[in-house]
Amino acid sequence: MATLSGVDGKGIIVTGGGGGLGSAMAAELCRLGARVVVCGRTEETLGQVAEAIGAELGDGRAFAVTVDVRDPASVAAMADRATELLGAVDGLVNNASGLFPVKAEELTPNGFDSVIKIVLNGTWHCTAEVAGRWLRAGRGGAVVNVLTPYAWMGAPGIVHNASAKGGVLAMTRTLGAEWAGRGVRVNAVAPGWMPVGGTDFLAGDPRVRRRLIEAIPAGRLLRAEETARATAYLLSDDASYVVGEVLTIDGGHHLSKGLYEFLDELPGRVS
Ligand SMILES: CCCCCCCCC/C=C/C(=O)SCCNC(=O)CCNC(=O)[C@H](O)C(C)(C)COP(=O)(O)OP(=O)(O)OC[C@H]1O[C@@H](n2cnc3c(N)ncnc32)[C@H](O)[C@@H]1OP(=O)(O)O
Numbered sequence: 287m288a289t290l291s292g293v294d295g296k297g298i299i300v301t302g303g304g305g306g307l308g309s310a311m312a313a314e315l316c317r318l319g320a321r322v323v324v325c326g327r328t329e330e331t332l333g334q335v336a337e338a339i340g341a342e343l344g345d346g347r348a349f350a351v352t353v354d355v356r357d358p359a360s361v362a363a364m365a366d367r368a369t370e371l372l373g374a375v376d377g378l379v380n381n382a383s384g385l386f387p388v389k390a391e392e393l394t395p396n397g398f399d400s401v402i403k404i405v406l407n408g409t410w411h412c413t414a415e416v417a418g419r420w421l422r423a424g425r426g427g428a429v430v431n432v433l434t435p436y437a438w439m440g441a442p443g444i445v446h447n448a449s450a451k452g453g454v455l456a457m458t459r460t461l462g463a464e465w466a467g468r469g470v471r472v473n474a475v476a477p478g479w480m481p482v483g484g485t486d487f488l489a490g491d492p493r494v495r496r497r498l499i500e501a502i503p504a505g506r507l508l509r510a511e512e513t514a515r516a517t518a519y520l521l522s523d524d525a526s527y528v529v530g531e532v533l534t535i536d537g538g539h540h541l542s543k544g545l546y547e548f549l550d551e552l553p554g555r556v557s
């Protein structure tokens with residue numbers, strides 16, 4: 287019986303690989319057979335991630351490389367090093383991000399820029415560098431951008447990050463179409479809330495956690511490994527005809543806005 291090809295043997299770069307989702311994603315991709323470069327600005331956390339993967343799966347599976355995705359020269363140096371370490375780079379996961387909650391009317395120009403530079407410009411710099419190498423070499427590759435459902439829904443309180451993610455959504459669709467004929471696929475995942483990384487503080491509060499879960503039709507928070515497996519699919523040759531697509535992994539959360547949260551209170555309840 288035919289089996290799915292997965293990411294076995296592929297070399298993959300994960301930006302923000304020292305963070306909550308990035309580290310879980312790197313570990314799961316390695317469990318699925320990939321070799322991974324985790325990159326970000328903080329050498330210490332990246333080293334810990336590579337070491338933990340090495341302890342679980344053996345040496346030579348995960349490597350730490352520093353990068354600032356806002357700086358094209360730093361991204362080019364990271365891509366050189368990743369190629370040395372992995373032999374060949376087959377996939378790129380644009381996962382690095384930054385945000386802070388702020389009222390839009392209180393956000394300064396520099397505050398807006400600080401997030402746009404990481405999320406929108408950083409995703410572009412990494413994609414242009416890595417995919418540019420594939421195109422020049424006449425070979426294929428797969429890019430997966432990490433979005434969230436608020437890339438198309440909007441997110442009051444984080445206008446900088448929502449604007450950047452909306453831009454990355456347009457980038458995903460545009461480059462997906464522009465490069466599909468040359469074997470470079472660009473897609474995205476849009477995970478819902480996970481109790482990791484930048485939102486750990488929210489899901490860690492029992493009251494907030496309960497309210498979050500109540501609003502999610504699947505009735506629980508998303509596990510980082512589930513996002514990793516969806517990402518692995520888009521990186522793999524199993525997704526060879528999937529182009530410019532966004533795979534939403536949120537337990538139906540973005541579909542539930544409106545009536546769902548009040549279903550229990552309606553006469554002749556539906557749920
Ligand atoms: C239904 C579907 C559900 C779907 C549900 C989906 C949920 C999705 C959740 C997504 C989560 C994530 O993305 S989590 C990712 C979170 N991770 C991170 O944030 C880690 C990386 N963060 C950072 O590096 C920093 O926080 C960040 C500020 C972004 C960048 O750092 P920099 O050093 O570049 O910036 P700084 O020099 O410190 O600051 C730049 C400017 O920003 C301002 N600034 C900084 N912090 C500020 C703050 N808290 N409030 C106001 N302003 C602030 C400063 O005053 C400066 O402006 P001036 O004073 O004018 O100079």
Ligand SMILES: NC(=O)C1=CN([C@@H]2O[C@H](COP(=O)(O)OP(=O)(O)OC[C@H]3O[C@@H](n4cnc5c(N)ncnc54)[C@H](OP(=O)(O)O)[C@@H]3O)[C@@H](O)[C@H]2O)C=CC1
Pocket residue numbers: 301302303304305306307308325326327328331353354355356380381382383384404408432433434476477478479480481482483484485486
């Ligand atoms: N947690 C959640 O519930 C959800 C998260 N997401 C998305 O998942 C991704 C990861 O988020 P999460 O794990 O929560 O957040 P984290 O804050 O844990 O991870 C963000 C990572 O980005 C890196 N980073 C930030 N700025 C730069 C930079 N200039 N250059 C290189 N790396 C940088 C950080 O490392 P360093 O500071 O060392 O550079 C950090 O490792 C993001 O794209 C986020 O939008 C989507 C939906 C839900």
